Amino acid sequence: MHITANFDAGNIEVINLEDKKNVQLAIRPDVGGEFFQWFNFRLTGQVGEQYVLNILNAGDAAFPAGWENYQAVASYDRDYWFRLPTSYKDGKLTITAELECETIQIAFFAPYSDERHQDLLAAVQMHPLVTLEHLGETLDNRDLTLVKISDGASNNDAPKRNIWITARQHPGETMAEWLVDGLLHSLLDGDNATGKLLLDKANFYIVPNMNPDGSVRGHLRTTQLGLT
Known part of the structure; x- marks a missing residue:
């Protein structure tokens, strides 16, 4: 498994990748540290496998009420974007992705690069x-x-x-x-x-x-x- 945000508009910090059912991540704050909520990263794994991604600092985001009934967006080709099962509880945002291709991009909203x-x-x-x-x-x-x-x-x-x-x-x-x-x-x-x-x-x-x-x-x- 590999996760990167090293590209245009990328944002994520990897905390722990040891368990694909409990991948631990954090959103990197804007310069100054006051605001954060945007995330945008790519996950590479095995086709057919399910990955459970936990953004641990979601509760401290600029607008935590925005996580209610929210679903993250994802794309395999960076053209067609669809929603992933997403839940928010106890300050943690959990996104579940079952891979149809080796690499998937996951973001707060559909990026405009x-x-x-x-x-x-x-x-x-x-x-x-x-x-x-x-x-x-x-x-x-x-x-x-x-x-x-x-x-x-x-x-x-x-x-x-x-x-x-x-x-x-x-x-x-x-x-x-x-x-x-x-x-x-x-x-x-x-x-x-x-x-x-x-x-x-x-x-x-x-x-x-x-x-x-x-x-x-x-x-x-x-x-x-x-x-x-």
Whole structure:
């Protein structure tokens, strides 16, 4: 058995791997130690075997009430994500995985990787209504990018509104960038009547990831300096 979080947005600490029915893990806190809840790791084992993973410090997480009725997500191909049986009791989060392939990735929510973020920016910049603006570099020297979408003048007398949307101020909220992904593709789909109507009434200024440093580092809420 092998467990690693040594990849983009990875987060887990291994405490004990001696018993596959009681694998003991802990979530690594953000820089500063105040916040943690995001986890993202890969488990390699034997096909057909069941592994019981216990995150021992779950009760000290930023929002322990969020573990109630929660189910961790997992994927074999990093494309299709599904839920795993998960329970929370006495401050311990228990995830059960029966392997269908040798390696499974398990996470708090479906990750939105930096690689996927770069693919999104590259794809939307091909559209004639899109302009990418470089806002600056983070402390880890990553680009902070604004996506501007406008089809020009309004088709009516009312002036266009300017709508700003930002996502992932808290890097562990990956669902926010998944939402932005869907929004961008909907706005830029010429067959999407709602998207066309919105672009007739407004210009959009969208930052898909406000905290790329924290995202890559596997943080829940903070930047690389521990700032929220």
